[in-house]
Amino acid sequence: MDIDLSPLRSALADASVDGYLIDADGSDSDQRYVSDFTAPDPYQTLVTTAPTSQSGGSSDPNGSGEIGGRRGVHLLVSGLEYGRARADATVDSIARRADFDYRDRVAEYGPQEGTVRTIAAFLESHDVESVAVPPSFPTGTADGLREQGISVTVESEGIVETEIRARKSEWEIEQIQSTQRANERAMAVAEELIATADVEDGVLVYDDDPLTSERVTTEIEIELLRNGCALDETIVACGADGADPHDRGSGALEADELIVIDIFPRDKETGYFGDMTRTFLRGVPSEEQRRRYDVTQRAYEAALEAVEAGVTGAAVHDVACDVIEDAGYETLRSDPTTETGYIHNTGHGVGLDIHEQPTVSPSGGELEPGHVVSIEPGIYDPAVGGVRIEDLVVVTEDGHRNFNEYGVYLEPRA
Template sequence: MPQSASLIIASSESDSNLYYATKFLVPDPVIYFEIAGKKHIVLSDLEFDRGKEQACVHQVLSLTKASKQIKRTPKTKDLPVYALVVDHFFKEKKIKGILVPSDFPSNYYVALQKLGYKISVKPDPFYEKRLIKTPEEKKHIIHSIRQVEKAFGEALVFLQKSKIKNNKIYHGKELVTSELLQSLINTRLMELGCVGNHTIVASGVQGSLPHHHGAGPIIPHTPIIFDIFPRNIDSRYFADMTRTVVKGKPSDTIKRMYKAVKSANEKAMHLVKAGANTATIHKAAVTTLAKFGFKTGPNKSGRMEGFIHSTGHGLGLDIHELPSVSSRESILKKGFVITIEPGLYYEKEGGIRLEDDVFVTQNGFEQLTKFPKFLEIDR
């Protein structure tokens, strides 16, 4: 009989490892375990019948039936019921060791230890196979990207048709704000079957803070960062695209910043292939920006400026997956999907970021993001 099992206790709406393993979407925490390659999920009466139809597992077990068979003792009277249910099934199968993910709930960890199990925590990725996308997963990501490109393209047309008056931007009589453009993008994404959370539309000094969502009037003649990263409702796979444009006339410094970031994006992307070291890719982006004369470090007020984040990250069922394309070394493999997103951020000028999603091939890469890159939209 097997002596160990892997265990997840979570909601698959928030835990992508659980969804990856079961393809079953459930809002409340459930018990899932694997023993000798067999998948088991424990469901309440609320989800049991649906789980039997939809969950990609070998066995659906009843939480209600298991709970009725549990007899609490003075030792177990204060332990959470899910821990006792796990113990019920694992005793049947003579399990002694448990492998859990790094975000496993601490209350269950402690309870299962008290019940005598030896628990090992596996660092991310819990499922290494998640990093290498199947052809179907690749199609899901591409589909999400195309919806982003449609939504952004329509927002861009809206902005192009707007007019600058008294250093503000108006579409007819309506003031163009970050919130207005975010609403246009997110509404269109929803129509296209995607959910856009925290869509970034940030201009002026707000753009110099990489994750500032943007608020208030869009400032003409300054960079506007559009960072759009929705999840598809059906497949649950993310896209992640960033473009930076200017409504009006950019300064010479902004033009140089854009040229530098675009060059860094291209340089880093063309180093992508199976076997490439992510630290080498990141260093190429850093070096390219430095060659253009853009320094990274604290400004006079102590705020960090320049290229102040990594060059990219993995992408899939989570918006941020391994590997990190940064100074931390890791080796790319065929089938990875990563982002390449260098940027420059200065309080005086604002921010420039360009981001593409890339599929790693044996001898190079496939650029999945197709939307063109350009700075000025009023030409």
């Protein structure tokens, strides 16, 4: 995937530094995005100010330094990861720690200082004397580099996430769409379990056992694995549990109670997330349960309709709040201390992180084509339960496109 690092390079030029350095493992989304590589142990990615920079330490056997499509991006990896990095990463150059006498440096100075001296030598090979680093950059590495004469300053705006990663390419949009399709298949499994369960003494029963949050979660995870996705945790929360937006839920699912199911899987190969929520009720909803669902659905539809390029995330959030407040429920906008009603933001960016920029919130900035955001209003009260409906959309030049095809309804269908 080609990426446009020009906003970062403009910031580097304005700051009069030679490059941008990331020191993290592949679980750091900025690292994965910029390096086009992932590894379980920390490695270093250098973005030079000039995109055509070529210098020593290249993995190119002909010595040209150019091996891929990310000009001015250079990696420093362990010998263990070198072969895989050469095969997978489309960057200008890949160097091994051994190219900079890593073992000798560690033997003489110890693991921490030896590693820092190796990184400093790597930077020197690219004529880099000053670097900007992300806010999450390790303090020990920063201080150690300064001791080696490298100027280190923090790039506090988070440009990689807020200005570069936030605008998704067509390839990224396709990956998110694929994850969301797997997500919908998992939701269908959960819905069918609830719809086809028997009801005994007010409890849902499946295969002669109570149908629990844990059982539904397990079946969701199995279906996601079949589709190349995984998740650390999901939400299947019934009754009062569903009134806490991040309660994972536990125990038997009950008839005549609201059941919030929020699934946010990640594709195991590409790393891109999906996110969707549906609320079901098996049995007969009370008048208040039905009303809360209907109001939430109207807020969700109104917020979706408001999503387009040039509109702020704050404005979209206000649309959802308007609907919910007009129906007589509190929001954090109307009462910042409320513990019931609408008690969270309307949405967030989704990509290599499940929560990233931009936001659909009181502080949300202007939405741009390529932004992928969730729309997920809800109403919560332990005495009634929780309701939340969530879709994932990409902002387009003329509005938005919804990744979801899954229906919105309260009663589960087999």
